[in-house]
Amino acid sequence: MITLYDLVFQDDRRPSPFCWRTKYALTHKGLRWTEVPVGFTEKDKIAFAASPTVPVIKDGDMPVRDSWAIANHLDKQYPDKPLFKSEMARSYALFINGWVDTQVHAALAPLIIGDLYDRVRPVDQAYIRESRGKRFGSSDFTAVQSAAREKGLPAFRLVLEPARRTLKEQKFLAGDAPAYPDYALAGAFQWARIVSPLELLASDDPVHAWRERMFDLYDGMGRKAKAA
Numbered sequence: 001m002i003t004l005y006d007l008v009f010q011d012d013r014r015p016s017p018f019c020w021r022t023k024y025a026l027t028h029k030g031l032r033w034t035e036v037p038v039g040f041t042e043k044d045k046i047a048f049a050a051s052p053t054v055p056v057i058k059d060g061d062m063p064v065r066d067s068w069a070i071a072n073h074l075d076k077q078y079p080d081k082p083l084f085k086s087e088m089a090r091s092y093a094l095f096i097n098g099w100v101d102t103q104v105h106a107a108l109a110p111l112i113i114g115d116l117y118d119r120v121r122p123v124d125q126a127y128i129r130e131s132r133g134k135r136f137g138s139s140d141f142t143a144v145q146s147a148a149r150e151k152g153l154p155a156f157r158l159v160l161e162p163a164r165r166t167l168k169e170q171k172f173l174a175g176d177a178p179a180y181p182d183y184a185l186a187g188a189f190q191w192a193r194i195v196s197p198l199e200l201l202a203s204d205d206p207v208h209a210w211r212e213r214m215f216d217l218y219d220g221m222g223r224k225a226k227a228a
């Protein structure tokens, strides 16, 4: 029995990009799980895993923290339907993971931070003002977002160029079928979609077509999550 501790916003929204990686990984492997919603100020719920962040899973009695560690744990414990079919596939996924964490999220966050803040549970808003205020150098998130949007989307779209080139050649980042590199990038788009109505991609962008395929995947699992 697997329990996933998942970040929760207002109206039971679940936008965490890292938790989405785990949800896609579990679904890829045909594993079932139950979810425990965790607010930003409910870290006591994940204290058993000694983790300040979600996702955390409890697999039986075993706590596993961090989405990448969880993916590796799942492939080790449940070798069927691997997320990483080879050492090289695992390395490619690790590279994409790092690119999404450091480049895609960094380019995306200022574009959606105002909308995100508006959807954080009221009880968690002071925590976000403090923690994200430090990160952005201002807790006026509406102003941070407006400034980022004034600069426009080209800088964000440029960051996606490696994915765009790949998706011009093939259906998924991982090839003919989706795997962990796709889940890592799809998590970022789910995050954006759930907290903000901003359209990030041009309709003729190959990344746009891929994103639609990802939202449709596994009976529309991504699309079923309530959008902003």
Ligand SMILES: N[C@@H](CCC(=O)N[C@@H](CS)C(=O)NCC(=O)O)C(=O)O
Pocket: 007, 016, 017, 018, 019, 040, 052, 053, 054, 055, 065, 066, 067, 068, 131
């Ligand atoms: N490297 C971690 C990052 C996880 C992470 O940053 N999660 C965010 C939610 S998207 C979190 O729990 N933040 C808690 C906080 O900011 O207090 C992973 O891949 O799991």
